[in-house]
Amino acid sequence: MKDFAKIRSDFKILEQEVNGKPLVYLDNAATAQKPKQVVDALVSYYEMDNANVHRGVHTLAGRATDAYEGAREKVRAFIGASHTKEIIFTRGTTTGLNLVADSYGAANISSGDEIVISHVEHHSNFIPWQQLAKRTGATLKFIEPEEDGSISVEKAASVIGAKTKIVAITHVSNVLGTITPIQAIAQIAHENGAVIVVDGAQAVPHMAVDVAALDVDFYAFSGHKMLAPTGTGVLYGKKALLEKMEPTEFGGEMIDFVNLYDSTWKELPWKFEAGTPTIGGQIALGAAIDYLTEIGMDAVHLHEGELVRYALAEMQKISGITIYGPLDANKRAGLVTFNLEGVHPHDLATVLDEEGIAIRAGHHCAQPLMKWLGVNSTARVSFYIYNTKEEVDAFIQGLKLTKEYFGL
Incomplete structure (x- = not known):
């Protein structure tokens, strides 16, 4: 297991100053920094192995293919999938979720069917199902969150x-940082003959995830939130389901044979990977998995939990702060969303940026949830492996400074 005190030295970006102050990066739910x-x-890859994968017989092509497919095996082991055929490389969570809606959804949803989602979904796991329902005449139904924003099995x-x-479901x-009881909900879905699709963008980077144990049918996540480059991601799908699905993009790598009036596709997973993929990015995703595996995902989750617990306790000492989601750190992942009375979230983020503190402000691509919360926007701090209690202290001091700045 890596020493969390030494991890920061792997992230050169954190050595800089912003507006004359040491950078405190607390926007990890948006994207993580890269070691x-x-x-x-x-x-x-670009200096030594730059070549297209699967197509060439020369040495560089072979090395690139081995590294690319090696990354796929690392993903498989990391999330507990049974076979690399179940690991589809994508551009990110959004691409994976849209693929399921456009392929599985288009073939299996018709008028009178029901699609169940929740109010807490990111737009990427909301709009594809909304639009699928509109196209097919299906009914969209919603799981109402509990008072603290959590999703209950009941x-x-x-x-x-x-x-x-x-x-x-997310x-x-x-x-809100709330953790959904996926395994129990998957069982309910299966008992009713439904499949379950999970948005794992905020889970896989921060905790141990075993897709086989959860018994999910599809599970999508992004590389850039787990130390890898942008434009990388994964869709896991059960092999039996993926084999029956049709691709939604055509050309290049996914082709088997092309005739004048018909064509056939390669086997899994390549039939869903049209064109030249993000080869270097997915290889780097494999390196990110190596890095996180060395730390240990249970250790990652524990470290973030300590930071959230500390942040929640200190934030509640400041008058005028409304915290959204459960106040029990054991019931949430490594982020805290809040508002400061009398200060717009964007103004708050601007003042904190002057202090070198990066947070997120806005509706966080979750406008239905904002409406459910009764607000237009919120501020959010989110933690990762390189964050420290000292940075939480700097953030708390920044909140107090903001109150002074606005005469509160």
Whole structure:
């Protein structure tokens, strides 16, 4: 296990100053920084192995293919999938979720069917199902969150029924940090003959995830939130389901044979990977998985939990702060969303930026949830492996400074 005190030295970006102050990066739910090991893996591919995969017989093509498919195996082991055929490389969570909606959804949803989602979903796990329902005449149904924003098994069971064909749910809310009981909801979905699709963008980078143990049918996540480059991601799908699905993009790598009036596709996973993929990026995703595996995902989750627990305690000492989501750190992942009375979230973020502190402000691509919370926007701090209690202290001091700045 890596020493958390030494981890920061792997992230050169954190050595800089912003507005004359040491950078305190607390926007990890949006994207994570990249350690030297991941950057080196990306640079090494372009400097030494730059070639297209699967198509060439020359040495560079062979090395690139081995590294690319090696990254796929690392992903498989990291999330507990049974076979690399179940690992589809994508551009990120959004691409994976849209692929399921456009392929599985288009073939299996019709008028009268029901698609179940929740109010807490990121737009990427909301709009694809909304649009699928509009195209097919299906009914969109919603799991109402509990008062603290969490999704309960009881509420899910009351909405999922005999007409339900798809349940699409987030594993961890990008706004509230709430952790959804995926395994129990998957069982309810399957008992009703439905498949479950999970947005794992905020889960896989921060905790141990075993897709086989959860018994999910589809699970999507992004590389850039887990130390890897942007434009990388994964869709896991059960092999039996993926084999029956049609691709939604055509050309290049996914082709088997092309005739004048018909064509055939390669086997899994390549039939869903049209065109030249993000080769270097996915190889670097493999390096990110190596890095996180060395730390240990249980250790990652514990470290973030300590920071959240400390932040929640200190924030509650400041008058005028409203915290959204459960106040029990054991019931949330490594982020805290809040508002400061009398200060717009964007103004708050601007003042904190002057102090070198990077946070997120806005609706966080979750406007239905903002409406449910009764606000237009919020501020959010989110932690990762390189953050420290000292940075939480700097953030708390920044909140106090903001109150002074606005005469509060």
